[in-house]
Amino acid sequence: MPSPAPLQEDWIAVNEVLVLAFAILVILGALLTIRESDPFRKLISLGIMIGGVMPFIVDRGLLDVAIAIALIAPLSTLFTLMVCGRGES
Amino acid sequence: MGCAIVAVYAALRVALESDTLRKLPFLNVLSFAVAGSIALIIPHPLSIVAAAAYFVGSTLESNAIASTFAGGLDRRE
Amino acid sequence: MDGTLLILLQILVAAAVCWINFVAIDLFFKLPEKGGVVGAAAIGKRIEEKGGGLHGGFMMGNIVSSPDASAGTLLASCGVFIAGIPGGLLAALLVYIGNRICHDPGYAGTTGCITATFIVYGFTLIGFSAAAFIAGMVIAILTIQGISHVHASRLLSRLWKVRRG
Numbered sequence: 001m002p003s004p005a006p007l008q009e010d011w012i013a014v015n016e017v018l019v020l021a022f023a024i025l026v027i028l029g030a031l032l033t034i035r036e037s038d039p040f041r042k043l044i045s046l047g048i049m050i051g052g053v054m055p056f057i058v059d060r061g062l063l064d065v066a067i068a069i070a071l072i073a074p075l076s077t078l079f080t081l082m083v084c085g086r087g088e089s
Numbered sequence: 090m091g092c093a094i095v096a097v098y099a100a101l102r103v104a105l106e107s108d109t110l111r112k113l114p115f116l117n118v119l120s121f122a123v124a125g126s127i128a129l130i131i132p133h134p135l136s137i138v139a140a141a142a143y144f145v146g147s148t149l150e151s152n153a154i155a156s157t158f159a160g161g162l163d164r165r166e
Numbered sequence: 167m168d169g170t171l172l173i174l175l176q177i178l179v180a181a182a183v184c185w186i187n188f189v190a191i192d193l194f195f196k197l198p199e200k201g202g203v204v205g206a207a208a209i210g211k212r213i214e215e216k217g218g219g220l221h222g223g224f225m226m227g228n229i230v231s232s233p234d235a236s237a238g239t240l241l242a243s244c245g246v247f248i249a250g251i252p253g254g255l256l257a258a259l260l261v262y263i264g265n266r267i268c269h270d271p272g273y274a275g276t277t278g279c280i281t282a283t284f285i286v287y288g289f290t291l292i293g294f295s296a297a298a299f300i301a302g303m304v305i306a307i308l309t310i311q312g313i314s315h316v317h318a319s320r321l322l323s324r325l326w327k328v329r330r331g
Contacts, residue, residue, distance in 0.1 A: 018126070021093035025100050025119075032104055040109050040158050047116055047150060048100050051123040054143055058127045063135040066127070070143035074150040081157045091177070091301045095308055102312060110212045114311040117230045121240055121307045125300045128244035137245050137253055138260065144237055145264030152231035152268055155205025 018055070025052025039084040043077055092129065096122035109158060113151050120147035176294050180302030183289070184239050185309065187282055189325065191235040195274040198225035198326040203269060206231045218316040219323025226311060226319060232268035233261050235278025236310075240303045242282035247296035254283025 029049030036042045050073045057066045099119040106112045124140040124147075192198070198221040201207025206227030213223035229236055238261045245253030258279035265272030286299045310318050 015090070017090055018093045018130075021097050022126075024097050028100050028104060038109065040154055041112070043150075043154055044103065044109070044112050044116055047147065048103060048119060051096070051119050051147070052100075054123055055126050055130060058130050058136065058139060061131065063131065063133065063139050066139045067135075067142045070139065070146045074146040074153070077150045078153050081153050092304050095304050095312075099308075099312055108212065108216075110209050111216070111315060113209060113230045114226055114315065118304075118308055118312040121236075122304050125240060125244065125304050128247060129297060129300060132248045134249055134253070137241070137248055137257055140244050141241050141257060141260035141264065144241065145233055145260070145267060148231065148233050148237070148264070149268055152203060152205055155209055155227070155231055156203055157205075159204045159208035 022052045022055050025049070028052075039080070043080060046077070092122045092126040096126070110155060113155055116151060117148070120144055173295075173298065176298040177301045177305065180289070180294065180299040181305040181309075182302075183285065184243075184282070184299060184303040185306040187285060188235040188239045188278055188303075188306070189310075189322075191238075191278040191281065192225060192229075192274060193325060193329045195235075195277070197228045197234060197274060198222060198322060200224060202228050203231055213315050213319050216316055218319030219321075220319075221326045222319030222322030223315075225322050225326070226315070229307075229311065232270040232275075233264045234270075234274045235282075236303070236307055237261060237264070238275045238277070238279030239282040240300065240307075242279045243286050243296055243299035243303055246283060246286045246290065247300060251283060251287055254279070254287065258283065 026049055029045050029052055032045035033042050036045055054066055096119050099115050099122060102115040103112050106115060124144040127140045127143060128136055201210050201224045206224060209227035209230060210220060210223030213226060214220045228234060241257035241261055242254045245257035258276050261275040261279045262272050265275045286296055290296055
């Protein structure tokens, strides 16, 4: 276990700790999505997974792709909710 | 780096919380942490837009999930 | 080692400043009064069932379901970190658009973003780094939403009683 890098105020590249942390987010989100049975909880777990994916896209400099995904992902959630929405008030 | 640790902590709390509606505040913490990391990773003007777009998208998602879960999609007007 | 300690100290001070900024503006715009949308009210009631305060729960629900002053503070810190004052004002515009998307009038978010822009810029003039404010805001929102819903909502309810008089 290497000692964590000092917190510099001008670091740019994603270091090992960040890669590990966001990879944990992606894997945890995916596993939770598989495990849950309720559709709402599945959608929340998908939110974790997308949150973990975003920094990897940004790290490659694909900011336009990141913006597009940030806008498309909630829209797909909205459509899914329209299908599985329960109890019209 | 601190942001990433907070994000992992928030994800663990989401995973361990049993009530669906009470998961959402933790998901909000996660999206705060990820939006902060986006701006810290690449200091480029477009990354403000990326962080804002991710954050607004994530709140919209939470809003829709909470409203639908509480009964009916949020169709005011 | 000394530099790391200094940065940690900066982050703690920044967290306190951000916390005061967004809680004050949210209370000023009466976020804890009622749930703005159906989902926010439902989250508030669910937190109250667990033993928290109702109005604090409403405020937490409002923070979840639309970008309010806390989001404004975070994005203003990002904007100042990247592009100075113009970046902060761009972030304010984006927060306003986001508020309109989420069926919200958008006063709290935009005001919080603009005040946070000038606060963060002022702190950079005396030697703070704006990155410390991003980390500080993440810690501040963690204390509200992420540690214990019961205690945070009770604290916010108490502050709301003070505000209402």
